[in-house]
Amino acid sequence: xxxxxxxxxxxxxxxxxxxxxxxxxxxxxxxxxxxxxxxxxxxxxxxxxxxxxxxxxxxxxxxxxxxxxxxxxxxxxxxxxxxxxxxxxxxxxxxxxxxxxxxxxxxxxxxxxxxxxxxxxxxxxxxxxxxxxxxxxxxxxxxxxxxxxxxxxxxxxxxxxxxxxxxxxxxxxxxxxxxxxxxxxxxxxxxxxxxxxxxxxxxxxxxxxxxxxxxxxxxxxxxxxxxxxxxxxxxxxxxxxxxxxxxxxxxxxxxxxxxxxxxxxxxxxxxxxxxxxxxxxxxxxxxxx
Amino acid sequence: xxxxxxxxxxxxxxxxxxxxxxxxxxxxxxxxxxxxxxxxxxxxxxxxxxxxxxxxxxxxxxxxxxxxxxxxxxxxxxxxxxxxxxxxxxxxxxxxxxxxxxxxxxxxxxxxxxxxxxxxxxxxxxxxxxxxxxxxxxxxxxxxxxxxxxxxxxxxxxxxxxxxxxxxxxxxxxxxxxxxxxxxxxxxxxxxxxxxxxxxxxxxxxxxxxxxxxxxxxxxxxxxxxxxxxxxx
Numbered sequence: 001x002x003x004x005x006x007x008x009x010x011x012x013x014x015x016x017x018x019x020x021x022x023x024x025x026x027x028x029x030x031x032x033x034x035x036x037x038x039x040x041x042x043x044x045x046x047x048x049x050x051x052x053x054x055x056x057x058x059x060x061x062x063x064x065x066x067x068x069x070x071x072x073x074x075x076x077x078x079x080x081x082x083x084x085x086x087x088x089x090x091x092x093x094x095x096x097x098x099x100x101x102x103x104x105x106x107x108x109x110x111x112x113x114x115x116x117x118x119x120x121x122x123x124x125x126x127x128x129x130x131x132x133x134x135x136x137x138x139x140x141x142x143x144x145x146x147x148x149x150x151x152x153x154x155x156x157x158x159x160x161x162x163x164x165x166x167x168x169x170x171x172x173x174x175x176x177x178x179x180x181x182x183x184x185x186x187x188x189x190x191x192x193x194x195x196x197x198x199x200x201x202x203x204x205x206x207x208x209x210x211x212x213x214x215x216x217x218x219x220x221x222x223x224x225x226x227x228x229x230x231x232x233x234x235x236x237x238x239x240x241x242x243x244x245x246x247x248x249x250x251x252x253x254x255x256x257x258x259x260x261x262x263x264x265x266x267x268x269x270x271x272x273x274x275x276x277x278x279x280x281x282x283x284x285x286x287x288x289x
Numbered sequence: 290x291x292x293x294x295x296x297x298x299x300x301x302x303x304x305x306x307x308x309x310x311x312x313x314x315x316x317x318x319x320x321x322x323x324x325x326x327x328x329x330x331x332x333x334x335x336x337x338x339x340x341x342x343x344x345x346x347x348x349x350x351x352x353x354x355x356x357x358x359x360x361x362x363x364x365x366x367x368x369x370x371x372x373x374x375x376x377x378x379x380x381x382x383x384x385x386x387x388x389x390x391x392x393x394x395x396x397x398x399x400x401x402x403x404x405x406x407x408x409x410x411x412x413x414x415x416x417x418x419x420x421x422x423x424x425x426x427x428x429x430x431x432x433x434x435x436x437x438x439x440x441x442x443x444x445x446x447x448x449x450x451x452x453x454x455x456x457x458x459x460x461x462x463x464x465x466x467x468x469x470x471x472x473x474x475x476x477x478x479x480x481x482x483x484x485x486x487x488x489x490x491x492x493x494x495x496x497x498x499x500x501x502x503x504x505x506x507x508x509x510x511x512x513x514x515x516x517x518x519x520x521x522x
Contacts, residue, residue, distance in 0.1 A: 040387065049487045054471070069387045071468045086375050086386075186486040209488035241376045 033065045039246035040069045042079075042087035044157055045184045047229075048072035050204035050275050052266050059262065060253045066246050074184075076155030082107050082232070085239030088247040090232045091254075093157035093202075095284070096164075098230055106239075107232040113254055114263050114276040115228045115287055118161055120219035121189070121206060122147075122198035130198075135222045136169055143169075146177040148197035152188050153180025157227075162200045165224065189213060202227050204275040207267070226287065229276075231255075255280040296494020303495050310472075311496070315503050318476040321389050322457040323507070325396030326404075329452050333401045334445065337408025338434065342420075352409060358402025363395075367462030370395040374466065387468040392476070395462040400452035407451055411444025412437060446515035450508055457504045477503070 047053050048070060057068050071078070071087065075094045081087040083106045090107060092098060101107050120130065120138055128147040130138035142149055151173075152159035166173055179197070181188045185205040192199040193213045206217070219225075231251050236244035253259045260278040267275035279287060303311050340351055372378055374386040374394075385391045415437060423433040438445065460478040467474035469483055477500040484493035 045486060048483070051487070057471075067473075069468060069470045069473065071387070071470075084375070085377055184486050186488050190488075212488050212490065239377075241381070 034245065034249075036243050036246065037066050038069060039066050039089060039243050039250060040071060040081075040087045041089045041091060041250070042071050042073065042077075042081040043091040044075045044078060044093055044229075045072050045186075046093070046158075046202050046205050047091060049184070049186055050208050050267070052204070052263070052276065055262055055266055056254070056259065059258070060250060063253070064249055066249060068250065074152075074154045074156030075160065076157075082234050085234060085242060088234055088243045089250055090234065091229060092232075093227055093229045094160045095228055095230065097157075097160060098232065102232065105237075106235055108235045108237075109251070110230050110232045111251065111255065112279045112282055112284065112287075113229045113231045114278050114280075115226055116203045116276050117220065118158065118200055118225040118227050119203055119206060119217045120198060121192070121201055121213075121215040122218050123196040124214060124216050125196075126216075126218060128198070131218045133219060135165060135219050135224050138219045139165060139171065140169055142198055143171045143173060148195055149173065149178050150188055150192040150195065150197045150199040151178060151180045152185065152200075153182045154184070156185075158185060158200060158202055161225075161227070165200070168224075189215065204267070207271045207273075207275060228279075228284065228287070293494060295491045297498060299491050300495035300498035304499065311499065313472065314475050314477055314480055314496075315499055317389060317474075318457065318478075318500070319503060319507065321392045321463075321476060322396060322453060324393045325456050326400055326449065326453040328393065328397040329400035329404045329456075330449055332397075333404030333452070334408050334448070336401075337405040337448070338412060338438070340405070340409045341412035342434065352406075355402050355406045355409060359406045361399060361402060362461075363399055363459045364461035364465070366395050366398050367465035370398065370462065370466050386466065387470060387474060389467070389474055391466040392463050392474060395466045396456035396459060399459060399462060400456050403455055404448045404452040407448030408441075408445055411441040411448065414444060415440050442517070443515060446511060450511045450515070453507060453511070454504070457500075457507075 043053070049072075053070055057070070061067060071081065075092040075097065078087070078090055078092050079094070079097055079101050082090045082101055083104070091113065098110060102110050120135065122128070122130065128141045128145050130141050133141065151162055181191050183191065185201055186209055188199055189201055189206065189209050190212065193215050231254055233244060233247040233251065234242045236242045260280045263276050264274055264278040267273065340348070340355065370391065371386065373380045374383070374391055375381055376386065385394070419440070420433055420437060423436055424430070428436065458478065460482060463476055464479050464482065467476070467479065469475050469479040477496055481493045481496045481500070484496060
């Protein structure tokens, strides 16, 4: 009896100390706190998994007093969150799908932030002999010998890019050689590695994962493989609960000289090459589209 | 195999270097899961008792529902709780989405049927004659209820331990309603998933070990209480 009481008391104490702690944590922000300081950033997994956000967000938060809540999901899901007004900023990489969201009035002020590129990776023995080919020839060769190919299959930006590449050569890839993982980029690379299959990856995630993989870069540098990241504000005229002031502040920071230089130097020390190329103020034409 | 050994070593290094980030994550994990367990006990135990003591026609429907709820998929709970808590959802005005409070709610919903179901089973395992005997000896229904709870103590604590074990190991709902936000809603399970996504398997292994150690320490404490402060017989 007494034991039961003491247990209940203990659990209660933990709950209350938890409440007390979370309020005290909220109290300590040094810069003048903005009226609504929580910003929800819906973004793709590659910005988080590559570690870029870990570099950008602390600088922005300590400068402005905003708190960013990063929801790292596939681009498809990130855009869907924007369409429902459940986010404030979208940082994604599927230009065609983005344009539809803007046209529907759910997002505004779409701006180019940075790019890197997609690469076709595969097993070192390269049974389909695609090394050095352009992406059109390479995918045709894969389909011809029905080489094992792992697709993201999760409606992410990378998946959308891969589907558009197959469509371009009028091939509908099918099971059993074409497998849909329904997973993030990191996990898809691991599956391709285990199954000695080919897959399409963004360069940032591949470089970050490289230490665990035997897969090699086989096709790169094709203009069709550009991976372009845009940032957008969720339209405050459509969704009154959106934190538009916060969204504007973050986008200004991303496109500022400081934000752009953080992006362009990120990864150089660790991988010997930058993971992203900063494109603030440019248009798609400037980077060759 | 190397990876596992490496994981233990880096787990030790992480803890030894007093990496405050991992401590914060571990602390939040325990806070969220213990709060959720406490809430589920608060509602689940009385419901289990009510179910055990009352005789009514549709009792088997209720008990089968509770038993079914014990296997409630966390992702389904996560999805429903997010639909409710989203800005433009019915409870959006509370502003709870992507906060630890949202994770407590989801985990409490997951644990409640487990606590209720095992409470129900623990009370039923005592022969009903015991209750009749107590009542005929002049105990009020409330006193009889209390004596039965004391009698079923081992089973009731097992219910609490099972509820805690379920929520501390759960990842789907926490990811959905919490969002794995650094410094805010990142718990050990969601951090493990993220480190795997980043390809840091040794880090993921290290976090897993910390999760196991943290969960085990709580269960040791609860087991000690279960046996009334005496060593296990």
